[in-house]
Amino acid sequence: MAYHSGYGVHGSKHRARAAPDPSPLFDDTSGGYSSQLGGYPAPGVDVAFNVNHLLGDPVANAAMAYGSSIASHGKDMVNKELHRFVSVNKLKYFFAVDTAYVAKKLGLLVFPYTHQNWEVQYSRDVPLSPRQDLNAPDLYIPTMAFITYVLLAGMALGIQKRFSPEVLGLCASTALVWMVIEVLALLLGLYLATVRSELSTFHLLAYSGYKYVGMILSVLTGLLFGSDGYYVALAWTSSALMYFIVRSLQTAALSPDSMGGPGSRQRVQLYLTLGAAAFQPLIIYWLTFHLVR
Amino acid sequence: MGTKTCHVKVRDANDEELGINFDHIWQKTLTVLNPMKPADGSIMNETDLTGPFLFSVALGASLLLAGKVQFGCVYGMSAIGCLGIHALLNLMSSAGVSYGCVASVLGYCLLPMVILSSCAVFCSLQGTLGTLTVLIFIGWCSLSASKIFISALDMEGQQLLIAYPCALLYGLFALLTVF
Numbered sequence: 001m002a003y004h005s006g007y008g009v010h011g012s013k014h015r016a017r018a019a020p021d022p023s024p025l026f027d028d029t030s031g032g033y034s035s036q037l038g039g040y041p042a043p044g045v046d047v048a049f050n051v052n053h054l055l056g057d058p059v060a061n062a063a064m065a066y067g068s069s070i071a072s073h074g075k076d077m078v079n080k081e082l083h084r085f086v087s088v089n090k091l092k093y094f095f096a097v098d099t100a101y102v103a104k105k106l107g108l109l110v111f112p113y114t115h116q117n118w119e120v121q122y123s124r125d126v127p128l129s130p131r132q133d134l135n136a137p138d139l140y141i142p143t144m145a146f147i148t149y150v151l152l153a154g155m156a157l158g159i160q161k162r163f164s165p166e167v168l169g170l171c172a173s174t175a176l177v178w179m180v181i182e183v184l185a186l187l188l189g190l191y192l193a194t195v196r197s198e199l200s201t202f203h204l205l206a207y208s209g210y211k212y213v214g215m216i217l218s219v220l221t222g223l224l225f226g227s228d229g230y231y232v233a234l235a236w237t238s239s240a241l242m243y244f245i246v247r248s249l250q251t252a253a254l255s256p257d258s259m260g261g262p263g264s265r266q267r268v269q270l271y272l273t274l275g276a277a278a279f280q281p282l283i284i285y286w287l288t289f290h291l292v293r
Numbered sequence: 294m295g296t297k298t299c300h301v302k303v304r305d306a307n308d309e310e311l312g313i314n315f316d317h318i319w320q321k322t323l324t325v326l327n328p329m330k331p332a333d334g335s336i337m338n339e340t341d342l343t344g345p346f347l348f349s350v351a352l353g354a355s356l357l358l359a360g361k362v363q364f365g366c367v368y369g370m371s372a373i374g375c376l377g378i379h380a381l382l383n384l385m386s387s388a389g390v391s392y393g394c395v396a397s398v399l400g401y402c403l404l405p406m407v408i409l410s411s412c413a414v415f416c417s418l419q420g421t422l423g424t425l426t427v428l429i430f431i432g433w434c435s436l437s438a439s440k441i442f443i444s445a446l447d448m449e450g451q452q453l454l455i456a457y458p459c460a461l462l463y464g465l466f467a468l469l470t471v472f
Binding site for chain 1: 381384385449450451452453454457458461464465
């Protein structure tokens with residue numbers, strides 16, 4: 001019973017339970033566990049009754065207790081590791097969305113030119129959740145768009161008879177790596193420019209994830225209308241996304257107390273925003289052109 | 294006299310020990326089969342994996358009948374899909390949800406997929422009509438799943454948002470059925 005050694009607290013309990021196993025047929029089921037160790041069946045009680053209980057109580061209960069202790073131990077470990085890296089409450093803010101918000105945000109991503117007010121609203125220094133404020137970034141759309149992009153890439157490759165699980169995995173990991181590079185570059189830029197802003201890593205992840213919506217639209221148009229449709233959709237979604245990023249990051253990166261700061265800092269922030277925006281069409285093209293031939 | 298008492302006792306002990314409540318299983322199956330009927334929030338209180346297990350075995354069996362031996366794919370995809378939707382639901386709802394509950398709901402809503410794959414044994418699903426049927430079945434599965442999740446976790450205004458990832462998951466199953 002080598003597996004007992006790893007769990008000190010539970011080990012002794014299981015060793016006591018496991019002891020009566022060698023002679024289950026002679027268990028006395030009338031009195032419960034205390035009489036198991038030395039009991040003999042009372043005369044006249046049916047053996048059938050005993051057989052049923054031998055299948056039920058000692059072995060199954062011990063196994064179940066052991067299994068549930070493993071499960072809770074594993075769950076605690078996962079929770080601990082997760083909480084070291086990710087604050088779940090902060091993450092929950094980005095997923096507090098509803099259907100109306102998602103619909104309006106998708107419309108905004110495709111046609112941002114008529115939207116007037118781009119500032120994220122606050123209530124007593126706490127930013128409003130995406131349910132209440134259209135300008136707040138969320139992580140639901142980027143996550144779903146990324147998964148849809150991977151599935152759509154699989155379908156596009158399947159249509160072109162170039163599908164294999166390795167190619168799909170390559171597509172997915174390329175997209176993920178480029179997103180990580182972009183977020184790291186933005187973080188580095190924000191740090192070097194000593195911009196004190198409200199933009200956390202999750203904000204940057206959200207803004208850089210919005211490009212997947214544009215990618216999906218381009219690939220769909222390319223699949224339906226051929227190469228010309230792809231380039232038209234690419235141009236449209238790229239310009240819409242660039243406008244969206246510039247307007248959103250402009251108001252987000254400027255924190256309230258840096259309004260009167262030195263002009264060079266504001267210029268650096270502007271260059272950073274423009275650089276992030278200009279990077280989007282390149283990435284969209286790079287990640288989708290091989291899907292539409 | 295003694296034998297009769299024993300017989301009755303053994304049956305009761307069996308029911309309680311196995312914990313299978315056939316009435317609840319039937320109620321949940323009816324809820325899945327009728328996507329328009331509003332779901333009762335309390336039916337998901339006990340996590341029961343009997344129905345889902347039966348349905349996955351039935352799905353594997355009907356795929357086998359159609360000549361596709363893909364048990365590993367089915368179980369792998371369902372495990373990863375369950376994990377993903379469990380994470381998403383925990384982030385989106387105010388109350389948490391356990392993994393067993395998610396697996397149970399998703400497994401119950403697999404029933405229309407089983408019906409679809411048994412149809413696929415007799416007639417091929419490729420072509421326009423087949424694609425339309427597949428899309429309708431995917432919509433049916435995901436609407437039922439999202440309806441049960443919404444009522445069990447008390448989330449308003451998010452039914453379509455939950456239905457979309459479920460539709461992606463059931464779409465993967467449908468891909469296995471069609472191709």
